Amino acid sequence: MNITQVTPFSKGLQEKIDLLSKRREAIQLGSVSFASPLLLAPMSNICAFPFRLLMEELGCGGTVSELISCHGINYGNEKTIRMLSIHPEEKHVGIQLFGEDAESMAKAAKVALESRPKFIDINMGCPVRKVVTKGSGSALLKDTSKLGNFFGTIKKAIDIPLTIKIRTGWDDDMINAKEVIHIAREEGVEFVAIHGRTRTQQYKGQANWELLEEIASESPLPIIGNGDLHSASLVKKRMAKSECDAFMLARGPLRDPFIFLESYIKDNEEITFTPSDYWEITKRLFEYNQMYTDRERTLLVIMRKHMVWFAAGLSNAANFRNMIFKCPELDDSMKIAEDYFLSLETARKQINPDEAFMTSGHG
Numbered sequence: 252m253n254i255t256q257v258t259p260f261s262k263g264l265q266e267k268i269d270l271l272s273k274r275r276e277a278i279q280l281g282s283v284s285f286a287s288p289l290l291l292a293p294m295s296n297i298c299a300f301p302f303r304l305l306m307e308e309l310g311c312g313g314t315v316s317e318l319i320s321c322h323g324i325n326y327g328n329e330k331t332i333r334m335l336s337i338h339p340e341e342k343h344v345g346i347q348l349f350g351e352d353a354e355s356m357a358k359a360a361k362v363a364l365e366s367r368p369k370f371i372d373i374n375m376g377c378p379v380r381k382v383v384t385k386g387s388g389s390a391l392l393k394d395t396s397k398l399g400n401f402f403g404t405i406k407k408a409i410d411i412p413l414t415i416k417i418r419t420g421w422d423d424d425m426i427n428a429k430e431v432i433h434i435a436r437e438e439g440v441e442f443v444a445i446h447g448r449t450r451t452q453q454y455k456g457q458a459n460w461e462l463l464e465e466i467a468s469e470s471p472l473p474i475i476g477n478g479d480l481h482s483a484s485l486v487k488k489r490m491a492k493s494e495c496d497a498f499m500l501a502r503g504p505l506r507d508p509f510i511f512l513e514s515y516i517k518d519n520e521e522i523t524f525t526p527s528d529y530w531e532i533t534k535r536l537f538e539y540n541q542m543y544t545d546r547e548r549t550l551l552v553i554m555r556k557h558m559v560w561f562a563a564g565l566s567n568a569a570n571f572r573n574m575i576f577k578c579p580e581l582d583d584s585m586k587i588a589e590d591y592f593l594s595l596e597t598a599r600k601q602i603n604p605d606e607a608f609m610t611s612g613h614g
């Protein structure tokens with residue numbers, strides 16, 4: 252896993268990355284430091300080290316792994332253990348665990364420490380039925396009387412910061428983020444990320460930023476606001492005026508992987524990321540994924556989805572998508588992507604941030 256093996260970015264792309272990255276200001280949430288207040292949110296089947304590392308290189312201030320089952324870790328499940336891997340070049344990464352029982356979570360957290368994450372995060376936002384019916388994910392928000400012991404037991408097992416990612420509450424009748432934050436603080440949790448929807452809302456409607464701002468303004472712990480920040484202009488507006496200490500972006504960076512950098516472009520500046528820049532980062536992501544797995548089929552599945560997301564909003568994206576999904580071979584798929592991105596020359600991306608995109612997930 253030697254990072255010097257990857258193909259360097261072109262001078263033009265690297266200069267844009269360097270210029271915009273320099274404008275970021277490092278932040279500290281509790282005792283955890285990040286390169287900027289714009290973080291990549293955890294996403295299952297996406298936030299393994301290849302995508303996380305690429306996002307850090309493209310200006311993201313820090314990342315979190317996908318949700319990882321504490322039971323899978325404790326059983327020594329091979330696939331689960333691989334999810335714990337952190338690349339040596341990753342700088343600000345946390346590992347997110349999910350589970351319903353404090354002892355199992357504490358045991359798994361100790362194993363996770365071997366990967367040397369900067370913090371351990373607890374998933375308390377997953378709305379998926381399979382997770383919730385077992386009492387984990389957002390179901391943890393339902394019975395706050397158990398939370399003190401839950402947090403305390405996990406905290407005692409680790410010697411790095413403990414953090415949580417929650418929703419605003421279970422449903423409209425149980426909006427209890429503030430109570431959860433106070434319990435978390437008592438038990439030494441260091442920051443709280445909040446997706447501004449309830450569990451019953453799943454991904455419907457809008458994230459409730461009014462509530463997020465209110466919670467952040469009163470919170471005894473640093474708050475990371477999350478939900479619907481799908482474009483650099485939305486991020487800029489929120490960064491300019493917010494009570495939140497930081498922000499997490501999940502779906503936005505999938506279609507616009509330059510969103511973290513673009514959030515630092517000044518209004519009078521003409522800095523753009525071209526389709527050929529997209530091809531360069533596609534190659535970089537491919538190289539990182541080759542370090543992650545040598546299974547050709549897995550690589551194909553991973554690269555297909557990212558390439559199609561990267562193409563969103565570019566011309567002929569629908570046609571490109573069809574070609575990619577019909578192509579059974581990895582090398583041929585990469586060639587199709589190269590031809591596609593390079594044929595577009597200077598075309599600009601146009602994404603409608605209000606258009607429905609990925610309306611289910613684990614948090």
Ligand SMILES: Cc1cc2nc3c(=O)[nH]c(=O)nc-3n(C[C@H](O)[C@H](O)[C@H](O)COP(=O)(O)O)c2cc1C
Nearest residue numbers: 292293294295318446478479500501502612613614
């Ligand atoms: C495909 C997908 C997978 C997700 N997986 C996780 C996860 O593993 N853990 C978690 O806490 N949240 C997960 N989430 C929720 C996101 O972290 C985030 O809270 C949510 O998507 C709202 O942010 P956004 O509007 O920027 O996408 C996932 C979301 C999506 C779309």
